[in-house]
Amino acid sequence: MVMPDDSDSFRLRVVSEALRLFAEKGYEATTVDEIAEAAGISRRTFFRQFRAKEDVVFADHEILLAQAAEFLSAEHDDPWDAVCDAAMLVFERFSHWRDVARRRYAVVHAVPALRDREIVTVFRYERLFVEYLRDRLPGVSDLALVQFAALVTATHNYVLRRMVRDESAPTSQDLREVLSEVRATFRDGVPARPRTEDDVVVAVFARGTAPRRVAELIERRLNGDH
Template structure:
């Protein structure tokens, strides 16, 4: 996926070493080699800097879910693994941010907002792929459950990796995402336009008429038979 804006590891380390509240924007700007005004233009605030990569990662999730050429469940798994790989590929920054999250309540609140944004990205992508409008019908409830479970399972594996740095967890995450796909697939069937696979097809229409022309039963049956034969053999 495209490279999101990087969270500056040197600045995160300064926040960990000096304390989040005790570190000023001027000190962060100095360690990053920029002016205070440039820091605010680029990051907005200290909190925004800690999550500077989030917008780019969410955009990548949207792009993967919108990419054609493979099934929806495969795209969902690919998007979740791309987020996981983003954190593994920036090991130092990910570990420093994890430490800050444990120490700073305001950042933990911000992390909850990030979780909701990821769930919304998955819901939006699945709705778009299936042609489903937002609502509380069965397709939307199936999509909501699938998106929430994908994000929850991803976050559980990510927290485990941040604690143990076990790169083998990626393989286990991929397997668990496949399990989730199999679990949610039956509910997703038929959410796209058109009948669900295996759904009963509508039978031929039957029209009952009442004649007031005085025609007898034989004449009516003959007319019906002629009409049906005409449908079987269209001109």
């Protein structure tokens, strides 16, 4: 028997064995006793670590949510950047646990109840980011905080799914570059405003107006002077 050490590596070992059995036998057909035996632990030990069979499927998410929360609890110069860095941390951990992520993807998409649980789990990352930003940026519009957290989470999840499916195998650098673009859409905590008619200046001058005078008047108008 392998004695548990309450470490993340122990829990991930159980998760890996459980997902292997789910893939081979099916989620419903696999019992807790079979998971415990494959992981080299007792049934009692299993239930000390996991409340139910369903919890095993998402145990790595629980680990990563805790690590992301710990990361955000530290001091950061820029809270917006910190959220992007937290998303990077999650992605890089999943990169190391790619086999586990791939097995879970296959199992979850075969079991409707697990798909529902996955949606809830993913939302917890977004909620973590929103609550962090609310605490660090009390003067910023709540809508902007929610928009930013949702955009970071959705971007991370999209790239992660591509990695799990092995579609061109995106890397951490790929995600970092995309998140940099996401960050750039928020200027001083405000989503970049799309160009409108108000952003276009139409200038009409009498024929013969001196070029220097044209340039001066256009510059004043662009600067908001009237």
